[in-house]
Amino acid sequence: MPLLETQKMTKDFYKLRAVSQLDFQVERGEIVAVIGPNGSGKSTFFNCVTHIYPATAGRVYYQERDITGLPTDKIIRLGVGRTFQLIQLFLEMTVFENMLLSVQEHRGTLLSRLFTKDDSGDVERAHEILEFLYISHLKDELASNLSYGQQKLLDFGMVLMPRPELVLLDEPTSGVEMEMRGRIMDYIRELNKQGQTFVVIEHNMDVVMNLCERIIVLDYGEKIAEGRPEEIQTNQRVIDAYFGVEE
Ligand SMILES: Nc1ncnc2c1ncn2[C@@H]1O[C@H](COP(=O)(O)OP(=O)(O)OP(=O)(O)O)[C@@H](O)[C@H]1O
């Protein structure tokens, strides 16, 4: 069975169908891209998978388990990590504090955390990730003082803290310079080699075509194509809906 699967996932915002009957699968070890024009339902798809809001219809399976309707923090604790399209940082805290806080909120209630000390590995883990991302020299810097690209990296680092088996990235390279884009791609590749599975929403075709082995294309919430990069590039329906349309 796939690591993550949605069956006929649908999300309506009043009369607007943002995601329509979406069948989606990602196998363990894959890097899959989700692409599509602005407003085609990509972020909404992530939001429904992680239950930021409930899907109108359809089911979600993760690791052979039906997780439809499970609260977000439980889904995260099962091993699903995700970033948001807009960077989510505590700007008035340091890089290191941000890393530590990113795991705290998924550790149950405040009360339960007072009585269980399970944060022993976090400090080492945070160091390890910051070193991996080459930003350990920034660990005591306030997040607000970082460049946009560095903030993007920190946001990415935070999602890695609980060692998610599946990582959902919503536009990980948007707005960053080319050098940083290359670095982010390298990090994703390296983590994938170490066993993590990625689903990446991207507008950047360089990233989509060079990083991802399979692509899902959405248009008006519907899956209009699915396949390897070379198949998608030459798919007329995709070309009509998407290519040539820049952000
Ligand atoms: N919370 C919401 N309430 C109402 N409508 C919403 C909400 N979130 C998204 N939508 C609408 O649902 C549709 C899909 O939006 P979504 O953000 O998923 O698109 P997207 O593919 O991620 O676009 P982009 O590439 O611009 O990020 C859009 O028409 C959007 O306006």
Ligand SMILES: [Mg+2]
């Ligand atoms: Mg989006």
